[in-house]
Amino acid sequence: MKTGLFFGSYNPIHTGHLIIANYMANYTALDEVWLVVSPHNPLKDKSGLTNMYDRLEMAKLATENTDHIRVSDIEFSLPQPSYTIDTLTYLHEKYPGREFVLIMGADNLVSLKKWKNYEVLLKNYQIFVYPRPGAHTTEWEGHPAITFTNTPLMEISSTFIRKAIKEGKNVQFFLPEKVIDFIDGKGMYK
Numbered sequence: 001m002k003t004g005l006f007f008g009s010y011n012p013i014h015t016g017h018l019i020i021a022n023y024m025a026n027y028t029a030l031d032e033v034w035l036v037v038s039p040h041n042p043l044k045d046k047s048g049l050t051n052m053y054d055r056l057e058m059a060k061l062a063t064e065n066t067d068h069i070r071v072s073d074i075e076f077s078l079p080q081p082s083y084t085i086d087t088l089t090y091l092h093e094k095y096p097g098r099e100f101v102l103i104m105g106a107d108n109l110v111s112l113k114k115w116k117n118y119e120v121l122l123k124n125y126q127i128f129v130y131p132r133p134g135a136h137t138t139e140w141e142g143h144p145a146i147t148f149t150n151t152p153l154m155e156i157s158s159t160f161i162r163k164a165i166k167e168g169k170n171v172q173f174f175l176p177e178k179v180i181d182f183i184d185g186k187g188m189y190k
Ligand SMILES: Nc1ncnc2c1ncn2[C@@H]1O[C@H](COP(=O)(O)OP(=O)(O)OP(=O)(O)O)[C@@H](O)[C@H]1O
Pocket: 007, 008, 009, 010, 011, 016, 017, 020, 103, 104, 105, 106, 107, 108, 132, 153, 154, 155, 156, 157, 158, 159, 160
């Protein structure tokens, strides 16, 4: 079973994430994609980060009726910040029958050399990378662990959405209706 792991803060999950997850789960050699909600990205400041249970709930609401896409809270019970190599080691032990592949945007590949044990990660795992606007990744071209995919480019980010909500703008279609209702109901990002 080839499983793609799409790690993220998902603060909040948006249509960009969902299109990538759909593409990876249904248009590539992967059998499934797990959206792994990370409590705390080690390279990001924790202030301004919505609590992980709300981020998890939004990811679940967004993927309720999707094929081959699941949401994982596996990092909630692991030490923080969330180092991907440690999560992979844990998952490898827990699911010995699965082959895990990492999915990341080119923006994360640009900072990969700052990640904990990134050489071990590259030695033991395949990484599917898709383009993000402004991310320059030429130094990685031809690397045996890295596969660049042809997913569409979408210039949308959680930062953009949080700012738009704060400014009272309409965010319809940037994220699923159910997630918007959840955010409104809790008065988040105001
Ligand atoms: N519009 C998008 N298209 C494709 N991939 C995206 C898009 N937005 C985010 N991603 C990717 O999804 C993963 C999780 O990203 P993350 O949760 O940090 O979202 P983000 O929108 O980049 O958030 P933020 O703006 O808060 O940094 C990362 O690998 C990131 O590259």
